[in-house]
Amino acid sequence: MVRVKKERPVLDVTNISLEEWLSMVFTYKEKRKYRFIDFRFPTDAHAAEYLASAELRSESETKHLIRSFLIPPGVQGHDHQFFRHWIDNGYLAQMIDTNEYARRLVKNEGWEGLTWILDLLPDWPQHALDALDAFIRAHTLYLSDDRIWGLCDAISIIRHKYLLSSNPRDILNDVSSRDFEFLIAALFRRQKYHAKVTKQSRDGGADVICSSIDTPIKQKILIECKHHTGTVGVEVIRKLAGVVSETGATSGWVVTSSKFSSPAVEFASATGRIQLLDYVALNLKFNEYFGARWSERLPSLISEEQRNQVNQAAEVS
CATH class of the missing domain: 3.40.1350.10 (Trna Endonuclease; Chain: A, domain 1)
Structure with missing residues (x-):
């Protein structure tokens, strides 16, 4: 008999502390007990608290969190909605001719991923910010609000950690x-x-x-x-x-x-x-x-x- 994988329950993390949330984010996904928001800050308060301390946090922690906010390679859940909409309305052929995102979806490749910008840190923070800005501009129509917020949170972390950091x-x-x-x-x-x-x-x-x-x-x-x-x-x-x-x-x-x-x-x-x-x-x-x-x-x-x-x-x- 085939065992059906049990879906983990969703946890509302908007009311937990920043450090509790970070501990959950830094836990391997296979070992997590819950599904929760990990691709952006849960609230503006969490974001403000983290950014205020970004300069003091370790390089490895900072990059781990940024990585969580970036678009991973592959097909995301909402991508199927666009694909179905193009098919239902007869737009698919036109989209394939004019849009790289659509061409990748047809091949079931989805997003090419953004984690490569981490290789620009800490020495080229402005280049990393420019790349993120360009990515958002090119794909605003195809990104969910949550994903856009996550990328904007990544931009804020890079700016506070690497551009606004002070040296004596x-x-x-x-x-x-x-x-x-x-x-x-x-x-x-x-x-x-x-x-x-x-x-x-x-x-x-x-x-x-x-x-x-x-x-x-x-x-x-x-x-x-x-x-x-x-x-x-x-x-x-x-x-x-x-x-x-x-x-x-x-x-x-x-x-x-x-x-x-x-x-x-x-x-x-x-x-x-x-x-x-x-x-x-x-x-x-x-x-x-x-x-x-x-x-x-x-x-x-x-x-x-x-x-x-x-x-x-x-x-x-």
Whole structure:
């Protein structure tokens, strides 16, 4: 006699604690006693509590939870409804010709899966977010509300864990002022600029000169780097503003591993051409373009940019 597998009961997890729910999520599915919501946070309260502590949670736990929220490969339950609707209304042939999702359903392949984005973490969080955003845009019509919420929850976790994570300022203490300039040049290079670190004797009144690549309107950005622990005053901003005006540069940036005085912030805002980047904002930029583990990769990031500068000089000569 064939034994019929008994369906596990459904458990309402909206009223249990975050840690209880996480314990259930991290239990192998074969060993679970209940079926429950595990592909998104059960409530907004659960989400808020987790995100508030995301930076402190382990890498393995974070990735496990994100994996639970991502679309797995294969056919999902609601996919059959779309397939039946296309057949009943005579749309199937048209959908196969125009839609990859429909073609996969015909082959009983369903979703190709999203778990590969975990390989982008922690070093490429913005790429992971871009991939998720593109996936949602391409498949909004075919995803259930629950699955969209789950993907949005995954986006929130990645943002809080990897993009908004903070690193103490003293991480940069062992970096020389010159190496700090190379680091800033590397940051702008990641943002698709051509970056040149000037000679220490100064070339054009800036530490780094950036120009846009393949843009209709050519941009020239002058960057002043201030790597110290003291507050950067308004004098530095005034001087760069003058150089920007004299050279016809598009804009100027003052980047510091410290902070700016209130008069400096006010003056920069009034010019409309000078941007300020203090350590708090710089940390977020580093997270975005270098990955959350940038503090562990400082020597390699600096040496890579030094090689880029040598190669650039060789190409010019």
